[in-house]
Amino acid sequence: MPMVRSPKTEVENGGGRCGILLGGQSFTPKTARRTTPPEAGISMNHRGSKLRFLMILASAFVFASAAAGQVPPLLQPITVYSEPKASPTPLLIQKTGSTNATGEPFVPSTIKTSIPVLAEMPIPGYSGVLVESLEGSVIVESQATQTFNPASNVKIATSYAVLKSFGPGYRFPTNVWTDGSFDASTGTLVGNLYISGRDPVFGYEHAVEIAHELNRMGIRSVQGDLVVTDNFTMNYSTSVQRSADSLFATLDNMKRSTAAVKVWTSFVANSGRVGYYGSVPSVSFTGAVYVQPMPSTLNLLFTHESAPMRDIVKTMMCYSNNFLSDRLGDMIGGPYAIARIVQQDTGSLPTEFYIQTASGLGINRVTPAAMMKLLRAFRNELAKNRMTFTDIMPVAGLDDGTLEGRFANDYSRGSVVGKTGTLGRTDSGVSALAGEISTHDGRFLFVIFNMHGGVSKFRGFQNNYISLIQGQFGGPLSLGYVPVSLEGRLAKTKISYPTAAAVGN
Numbered sequence: 237m238p239m240v241r242s243p244k245t246e247v248e249n250g251g252g253r254c255g256i257l258l259g260g261q262s263f264t265p266k267t268a269r270r271t272t273p274p275e276a277g278i279s280m281n282h283r284g285s286k287l288r289f290l291m292i293l294a295s296a297f298v299f300a301s302a303a304a305g306q307v308p309p310l311l312q313p314i315t316v317y318s319e320p321k322a323s324p325t326p327l328l329i330q331k332t333g334s335t336n337a338t339g340e341p342f343v344p345s346t347i348k349t350s351i352p353v354l355a356e357m358p359i360p361g362y363s364g365v366l367v368e369s370l371e372g373s374v375i376v377e378s379q380a381t382q383t384f385n386p387a388s389n390v391k392i393a394t395s396y397a398v399l400k401s402f403g404p405g406y407r408f409p410t411n412v413w414t415d416g417s418f419d420a421s422t423g424t425l426v427g428n429l430y431i432s433g434r435d436p437v438f439g440y441e442h443a444v445e446i447a448h449e450l451n452r453m454g455i456r457s458v459q460g461d462l463v464v465t466d467n468f469t470m471n472y473s474t475s476v477q478r479s480a481d482s483l484f485a486t487l488d489n490m491k492r493s494t495a496a497v498k499v500w501t502s503f504v505a506n507s508g509r510v511g512y513y514g515s516v517p518s519v520s521f522t523g524a525v526y527v528q529p530m531p532s533t534l535n536l537l538f539t540h541e542s543a544p545m546r547d548i549v550k551t552m553m554c555y556s557n558n559f560l561s562d563r564l565g566d567m568i569g570g571p572y573a574i575a576r577i578v579q580q581d582t583g584s585l586p587t588e589f590y591i592q593t594a595s596g597l598g599i600n601r602v603t604p605a606a607m608m609k610l611l612r613a614f615r616n617e618l619a620k621n622r623m624t625f626t627d628i629m630p631v632a633g634l635d636d637g638t639l640e641g642r643f644a645n646d647y648s649r650g651s652v653v654g655k656t657g658t659l660g661r662t663d664s665g666v667s668a669l670a671g672e673i674s675t676h677d678g679r680f681l682f683v684i685f686n687m688h689g690g691v692s693k694f695r696g697f698q699n700n701y702i703s704l705i706q707g708q709f710g711g712p713l714s715l716g717y718v719p720v721s722l723e724g725r726l727a728k729t730k731i732s733y734p735t736a737a738a739v740g741n
Contacts, residue, residue, distance in 0.1 A: 546628060636721075664687070
């Protein structure tokens with residue numbers, strides 16, 4: 237996709253470009269001869285002849301153009317400005333209505349605000365901005381009804397739909413089954429071990445945790461195979477077979493990788509479970525590992541439960557994990573289902589909120605106004621569960637991840653909560669930031685979409701713009717958020733046990 241540059245200015249840095257109108261009243265050959273030194277080796281008479289020739293040629297051009305009902309661009313007035321001004325939209329763009337291959341019309345930036353300093357601050361690129369008070373008063377608005385690529389701001393929609401569908405307390409179950417019997421004298425499970433589940437954050441630490449629970453039950457070896465269902469994933473892998481192989485190796489301490497050992501050690505420290513300290517969980521198999529459907533009736537040994545959904549979403553949002561976002565989105569029907577939930581709950585039209593991915597990768601189109609509606613709906617949904625944005629979005633300067641180093645000084649730290657969005661090449665460069673800011677005079681919801689430019693420049697603008705808004709309302713005020721490590725959040729797993737000896741699949 238070709239790079240779309242921002243409109244050229246009439247004058248670079250207020251430089252002096254003279255306002256000459258060839259064939260118009262501002263042109264005076266005498267003045268030109270006085271202010272311009274003669275060229276070396278050319279007489280003034282010869283030069284005057286050249287100028288008269290150019291005037292005749294220009295006049296002919298004027299009359300020919302006038303006859304055609306057009307004013308040639310060469311004869312348009314050139315105005316000298318003390319500050320750069322945007323040039324008119326090129327004729328080709330006026331005809332096609334587009335400045336880029338994706339088809340968005342170019343709309344000159346119009347800033348609506350009652351705050352002079354915000355009206356004067358230039359907004360870079362093809363951008364949309366909307367800031368409102370919690371009560372709905374518009375603080376500043378620019379192109380809020382135009383569509384932009386929100387990048388990973390799509391994850392706000394995914395998180396909203398997932399939390400509404402599953403609930404913030406939902407835990408993903410990973411069930412451990414067997415078709416055999418336990419020989420307590422040898423610590424051997426005679427039969428096969430089955431693992432079923434679709435926990436999207438299941439990793440090394442959880443595999444070792446399963447081995448620990450099997451050891452606690454007295455099982456140290458399995459005289460049989462490990463069978464994994466085809467919806468199982470591990471370590472964010474998209475390959476079921478690779479996930480099964482990784483699980484098989486991690487359960488057995490003799491095959492466990494160094495990486496798995498390090499992750500388990502960190503997990504033990506973050507979980508705070510005294511019973512895990514000093515243990516080296518291990519389960520060996522005499523057979524192999526397979527990916528296949530489970531038999532209709534098995535004995536459920538126990539269930540490994542993931543951290544609550546709220547903590548999974550918080551981690552996904554902080555690190556902007558694309559795999560996790562897409563995986564969660566698929567569980568509720570994919571991008572189309574997410575868009576439908578948002579459209580129904582906010583009243584946004586498909587032309588205002590359209591997404592092709594649950595992660596924000598690729599081409600998605602959302603208006604700042606539609607995102608603002610989503611923020612309000614999300615805030616209300618969280619309030620029903622006594623939650624706020626700080627429970628599911630990164631807090632700038634406090635949480636690890638994409639906002640870790642932004643608004644991180646002593647003055648601003650902890651006053652901004654939101655979601656970033658970044659695409660370095662798609663749509664010629666995209667950066668987005670949306671969420672909530674806190675000031676001494678109240679809190680505000682904000683949406684900033686920037687397209688067609690450098691990501692670092694856009695981020696700098698976003699940082700300055702948010703800080704400027706906070707400054708207009710008494711300065712930043714902490715949201716009162718006390719950070720919890722993301723590793724600690726994901727370590728909130730638990731083991732549950734069946735109420736019956738035999739449970740069907």
